[in-house]
Amino acid sequence: MSTFREALAGAQAPLVGLWNASGSAVAAEIMAGSGADLLLVDGEHGPITVSELLPILHAAAAYPVTTLVRVPWNDPVIIKQVLDLGAQNLLVPMVSTADDARAAVRAARYPGGPGEREGTRGIGSALARSSRWGRIAGYVQGADSHVSVTVQIETADAVANAAEIAAVEGVDAVFIGPTDLAGSMGFPGRPSEQAVVDAVDAAIDAVRAAGKPVGVNTFAEADADRCIARGAAFVFVAADVTLMARGSEAAVARLKQARTEADSY
Structure with missing residues (x-):
């Protein structure tokens, strides 16, 4: 399968993504079949263990x-x-310094030979699905070509260090999370505050200046339009759980309101 790095390199327009936050393989398949370019499986806040991740990847x-x-x-x-x-494609949260980014890259890489890349990933590929249980010839030597690393900027410190984070060798892209960023700036639950918007824009500019693709989590259409216009290479625009929550509310709201109005006569 192509990596996220390759998808970004071959894109003719900004990529659009959806979240699978429910931990449901059925929901993942619905999201994957929507026409979205990207599917982000959330193992940070979603109820997903390592073993529960496998059927989602299958779907x-x-x-x-x-x-x-x-x-x-x-x-x-x-x-x-x-x-x-x-x-194949990792998103590592709460990366606030270049050292954090280097640690993520090392964890995703196998050790190299003398003078080659640094890596700390344990070599158990013959026992693992990653190499199809040893069926991918030379997997250990060529593993970097099968894996991409994206790091997530979501603190004020990370914004200040955005250029240095993006410049780390082995970081393929940077993803900005405005919600946690808002919290770190003293605006919990208020990512639309102008100071937060300005910080997001500054991070976009810094990452692009470093020559790396940058994306933003943008559940509001206006935010997605603004970030794309500023040069974002990818945006995530909705999650399975929010689509179900808002869609189910809308499905019953009209009739409930009509019933309430009828009862008031």
């Missing part, structure tokens, strides 16, 4: 969508497990 694999997995933390053990399971 998405049947569709022309690039699947990313957000790990719970910048933890080499979790990253190793998720990669061995066959996830």
Whole structure:
């Protein structure tokens, strides 16, 4: 399967993504079949264990969508497990410094020979889906070509360090999370505050100046339009759980309101 790095390089327009936050393989398949370019499986806030991730990857694999997995933390053990399971595209949250970004890249890479790349990923590919249980010839030597690493900027410190984070070798893209960024700036639950919007725009500019693709989580249409106009290479525009929540509310709201009005006569 093509990596997120390759999808970005070959894109003729900004890529559009959806979240699978429910942990449901059925929901993942519905999202993957929607025409979206990207599917982001949320292992940070979603109720998804490593073993529960596998049927989600199976469900998405049947569709022309690039699947990313957000790990719970910048933890080499979790990253190793998720990669061995066959996830190719990692999203690592709460990366606030260049050192954080380098740690994520090292965790996603196998050790190299003397003078070659640094890596700490444990070599168990013959036992893992990532190499199709040893059926991909030379998987360990060529694993970097099968894996992409995206890091998530979502703190004020990360915005200040955005250029240095983006410049880290092995970081393929940077993703901005306005909600946690708002919290770190003293505006919890208020990502539309102008100071937060300005910080997002500054991070977009810094990452692009460093020569890396940048994306933003934008559930509001106006935010997506603004970020794309500023140069975002990808945006995520909705999640399965929010679509179900808002859609189910809208489905019953009209008739409930009509019933209420009728009862008032």
